[in-house]
Amino acid sequence: MRIYCLLCLLLSTIAHAQMEIDITKGRESAIPIAIVPFAWEAAAMPDGTDVAQVIATDLDRTGQFRSMARKDLPQMPARGNEINFERWGVYKQDYIVIGRIQQAEAGYRVEFELHNLVKKSSELAFSLPVRPGGFRGVAHQISDMVYEKITRKRGAFSTRIAYITNKRQSNGEFEYAVWVADYDGFNAQWITKDNDPYLSPAWSPDGKKLAYVSFERKEGPAIFIHDLASTQRQVMTAFKGINGAPAFSPDGSSLAVTLSRSGNPEIYTLNLASKSLTQLTRHFSIDTESAWTPGGESLLFTSDRAGKPQIYSMPANGGSPTRVTSIGDYNAGVDISYDGGLLAMVQGNRNVYRIAVLDRQRGGSGTVRLISPGPLDESPSFAPNASMVLYAAREGNRGVLYSAATDGSVRSRLAIADGNIREPAWGPFRQR
Numbered sequence: 001m002r003i004y005c006l007l008c009l010l011l012s013t014i015a016h017a018q019m020e021i022d023i024t025k026g027r028e029s030a031i032p033i034a035i036v037p038f039a040w041e042a043a044a045m046p047d048g049t050d051v052a053q054v055i056a057t058d059l060d061r062t063g064q065f066r067s068m069a070r071k072d073l074p075q076m077p078a079r080g081n082e083i084n085f086e087r088w089g090v091y092k093q094d095y096i097v098i099g100r101i102q103q104a105e106a107g108y109r110v111e112f113e114l115h116n117l118v119k120k121s122s123e124l125a126f127s128l129p130v131r132p133g134g135f136r137g138v139a140h141q142i143s144d145m146v147y148e149k150i151t152r153k154r155g156a157f158s159t160r161i162a163y164i165t166n167k168r169q170s171n172g173e174f175e176y177a178v179w180v181a182d183y184d185g186f187n188a189q190w191i192t193k194d195n196d197p198y199l200s201p202a203w204s205p206d207g208k209k210l211a212y213v214s215f216e217r218k219e220g221p222a223i224f225i226h227d228l229a230s231t232q233r234q235v236m237t238a239f240k241g242i243n244g245a246p247a248f249s250p251d252g253s254s255l256a257v258t259l260s261r262s263g264n265p266e267i268y269t270l271n272l273a274s275k276s277l278t279q280l281t282r283h284f285s286i287d288t289e290s291a292w293t294p295g296g297e298s299l300l301f302t303s304d305r306a307g308k309p310q311i312y313s314m315p316a317n318g319g320s321p322t323r324v325t326s327i328g329d330y331n332a333g334v335d336i337s338y339d340g341g342l343l344a345m346v347q348g349n350r351n352v353y354r355i356a357v358l359d360r361q362r363g364g365s366g367t368v369r370l371i372s373p374g375p376l377d378e379s380p381s382f383a384p385n386a387s388m389v390l391y392a393a394r395e396g397n398r399g400v401l402y403s404a405a406t407d408g409s410v411r412s413r414l415a416i417a418d419g420n421i422r423e424p425a426w427g428p429f430r431q432r
Contacts, residue, residue, distance in 0.1 A: 030064055030409070031065050033094060034068040034097070035059075035097045036052060038078070038099040039101070042102055046132035047133060051101070051135055054136055058184070059146065064147075080125075094116070094118055097114050106131070109127055110142070113125045126142075153385055156388070156426075159182075159383065161185070162201040163181075163423060165422075167419030183426070199213040200246060202425055204225075205248055205249075205428055207428045210226045211224065211226070220238070222235050223244070223255070224236065236272075239259055240261065241259070242260035244265075245289050254272060257290075264284060265288055280299070280314060283305050284305075286303065287302070289301055289332060291336050295340075301313075309332040310325050310330075310331050311332070312324060324343070325345070328348070328368070330347060330348030331345050331356070333345055333346045338385065339361075341359070342406065344382055344389050346380065353374055353376055354374040354377050357407075357408075370408065371405070377391055378422075379392045381424055389406060390402070390425075392423060401414040401421055
């Protein structure tokens, strides 16, 4: 919704920190699991990270798990032989995660176990090295392993997100920044700042680069690719008019972009090796916000060619677009799940904009689920395992981030301390 509206505004113009988590809902059918506080068996606690609490929050945010309240835990075992299975049977928990933190030669060691309380069996036992300051990352790794063991699907808790902030400075000017953080908003680091806006961060498939739009050039907006390790940046397009909505192809060889170099916003692909451009759409409407299908054979995009914004699909090498969405007067800003079975988009109705998920999976009914309340929700981005959707919302005068379980059963707010946060993008899995 934001990108589409900004492009409308641009056409008119050209022609003339750390976050907190608040889980707001839950679902009764979620898998009940007990996460016991990890026992400290080391000389000192290096930081205040509650490993068990991080794991519980991770799992709860997916909507697939429901962790037991700590005050209700009947016992605090640290090892498998300490679990009283008969006692736990009264509490109707399916699984239990236990662990301990020990001193190690290079710092610390976190040992954890996953047990099936129904079968009274050990499912997983692992030991992870950790240095001071790294406990939160290790907790996410444990969450990933527990999630994958139980669901048979890779966890996305060790991934990263990107987003944009703007904040008014003491001199009255705004400072804009592009940030990268852990999936839950912790360990945030800005990668570039300026007094002019940034838009549309997009991850490369390997997670090593970000593409984004910057207005720092006096000539107008330009698309940059930013190498996160080297901090080197390269201008990819800087044509007169709109340079917007970059999206990496699944193989990382191309960038889909929106350009108005011909006078109207159209979809192009840019070959990153040869820098050659291919124009894909030719229409008097606004065509923008491309998203690649997982195999790279097609592009979905937003267009108002039918009078109001809707989602269309076309072959990645060009061709006649076909309309994808038919429910609702406004559908824009599409993102696609890793398997192509789910589409997340902004759906508008009477000036209320909510995040909707369209189920296109095999055997699915093609129905649309609204997973956010509005009224100004935007920029949906799937977790790489499609368990959650990240999106931006407004609360009063402040922009915030939410994640929502794909079925809408759980919403979690990630609120920035000051300034506005918007346009999130969920990064890919980290390489194993």
